[in-house]
Structure formats: C-alpha cells, structure tokens
Ligand SMILES: O=C(O)CCC(=O)C(=O)O
C-alpha cells in the first residue's frame with residue numbers, strides 16, 4: 417500500500433529497468449530484506465527491497481539508476497551468491513504494475529495482545545508517563561544519531577551491524593545509559609503476565625522513523641540475542657505486522673497454534689499474517705514463538721487503517737528496542753528459523 421508495485425515481466429526478455437525481480441531469495445529462505453539490500457548495494461544505491469509477492473522467496477530490488485541494476489544483474493544472475501547463503505539467484509528486470517491495492521493487503525489491526533493471537537506477544541499500554549516520554553526523547557535527541565538509508569539509529573551496550581544482522585560481541589560499548597535505567601527496571605512487570613525468563617538487558621537500539629517509514633520483515637537473529645525482545649514506542653504510533661511462514665516441516669501442523677486461521681491461500685500465500693496497533697508510550701514484548709518463529713515488520717505507510725478509522729501518521733516514531741546479547745549458541749525449539757542450529 418502506498419508503495420510502487422513491480423512485477424515479474426510477462427514473456428521472454430524484458431527491457432532494462434532500475435528495478436529487479438529476484439527469485440530464490442527472501443525472508444522465507446532466511447534472507448532478510450536488510451541483508452539483501454546490503455548485497456545489492458555493492459552495485460549502486462538501493463532505494464528499497466520489497467516482497468514481490470506473498471511467497472517470501474521473491475523480492476523486488478529497486479536501484480536509483482538503471483546502470484546499477486545492469487551491473488547487479490550481470491554479477492549475480494544465475495550464480496550462487498556466497499553472501500546470500502550460497503543461493504543461486506534468478507533475476508529479471510521488473511516492470512511497474514498497474515495493480516491497485518489488493519484486498520489481501522488489508523489485515524485486521526488488533527488493539528490488544530489477546531486479540532492478536534500471536535503466541536508470546538505481550539503489550540502494555542502507558543508503560544511510561546507523558547513526562548518520562550519527553551525526558552527519554554530529549555535524552556536521545558541530545559546524543560548523536562547514526563543515519564541509515566531511511567531512518568536514524570543509536571546503539572548502546574553493543575553495536576548492531578545491519579549488514580550481518582548481528583552484534584559485535586567483542587566490542588562492548590559500556591553499560592546502558594542511566595536515562596534508560598527506570599525502563600530496564602520496570603520490564604519486570606511482564607513477569608506478572610506469566611513471562612518467567614531472565615529479564616536482564618544489556619543492549620539498546622533507538623530507532624527514529626520519519627513519517628511513513630517502516631521496517632522490513634525480519635526475525636531478530638537468534639544467535640545475537642536471547643529470548644526476550646522489548647520495544648517501547650515513543651512520539652508517534654505504528655502498526656506492527658507479524659508473519660509466520662509455513663516451512664516444509666511445519667506445513668502439516670501449521671494451524672496447530674493458530675487454529676482459527678490457516679495460511680492465507682489467496683494468490684499462493686504461504687504465511688499467516690497478523691497486525692497490532694502500538695500506541696505511543698506502550699511497551700511490546702516478543703517472547704517464545706513470536707520472538708523465534710514469526711517475522712515482524714512495520715509497513716511503510718503514511719496512513720494506517722485501524723478498525724475502520726483512518727489514522728494519518730502525523731509525527732516521527734522513536735522506539736527503544738531492549739535486548740540481551742546471547743553468550744552461547746541459541747538452543748530454541750524452532751531450528752528451522754535458527755541460525756545457530758543450521
Ligand atoms: O521499532 C520497533 O519497534 C522494532 C525494531 C526492531 O524490530 C528491531 O530493531 O529489530
């Protein structure tokens with residue numbers, strides 16, 4: 417929605433374009449949009465990487481100019497790509513589609529974690545006061561931001577590297593800053609909701625999303641972080657979406673956790689999709705299945721539809737993502753999604 421749509425060209429050879437349709441690559445085969453973007457970025461500026469369809473194995477890579485797309489095509493088409501898990505990419509030039517928003521792009525947006533029905537997601541509203549929100553925003557705004565292509569970030573505790581989607585374990589940046597201490601202490605509130613894991617945290621990523629900017633689908637790297645991922649929303653709200661792909665192994669029991677709804681079968685989709693509204697000052701926790709087996713992302717929209725109400729994103733959103741860096745290999749129960757167990 418709101419994004420240009422590109423498709424696979426029909427027929428044989430297609431005219432050159434700055435946009436590539438790339439098959440055999442995507443989140444369903446363990447390659448995040450950030451990793452794909454960093455690989456294609458070697459050939460010129462990548463404006464965006466988008467799902468080409470709902471399979472999770474085909475993406476559209478949009479360059480800012482045609483010559484970069486040509487170089488990427490020449491270097492990567494039909495050859496195993498070591499930086500993309502040795503996968504052999506099938507690349508064609510893509511054409512802009514005239515499709516309008518399709519019904520299946522719309523998903524009901526839940527307001528609470530119990531409505532959402534993604535096991536392991538918890539949401540607490542008003543986790544911080546308006547005053548605390550102002551102080552947290554002032555604290556990060558007085559510190560240097562690091563510019564990414566579409567948003568700004570700050571890292572504390574350990575630096576997160578977007579190219580590898582991992583942390584540099586040997587480079588500890590020091591303790592978490594004191595302005596976040598009250599929040600780190602308060603996360604123990606989630607224990608009253610039935611979450612029994614170790615709540616100590618030593619890594620903070622602050623993300624600042626300008627209006628309309630979102631985040632590509634990903635699972636936080638298992639080997640990088642422990643089992644709890646907290647995300648505090650400040651300033652503007654957002655909708656966070658979740659997808660669980662049906663892997664070959666899970667197809668037979670795919671509906672066991674989500675017995676009201678199987679994988680979306682429209683247009684060949686092979687995932688279940690859910691969405692939740694995250695208001696400012698709310699704290700989200702991803703644990704268990706939600707943390708390890710569901711992709712999460714924020715659609716790039718300037719306008720969101722929440723239970724029949726159209727909500728215009730009027731301000732930036734700043735999030736504090738708090739995690740604990742993992743000290744050994746991940747031993748989760750979801751080996752098909754786990755980089756430590758592959
Ligand atoms: O902005 C958010 O709430 C989520 C950020 C996130 O998913 C991440 O940094 O991995």
Ligand SMILES: [Fe+2]
Nearest residue numbers: 634635636712
């Ligand atoms: Fe994440």
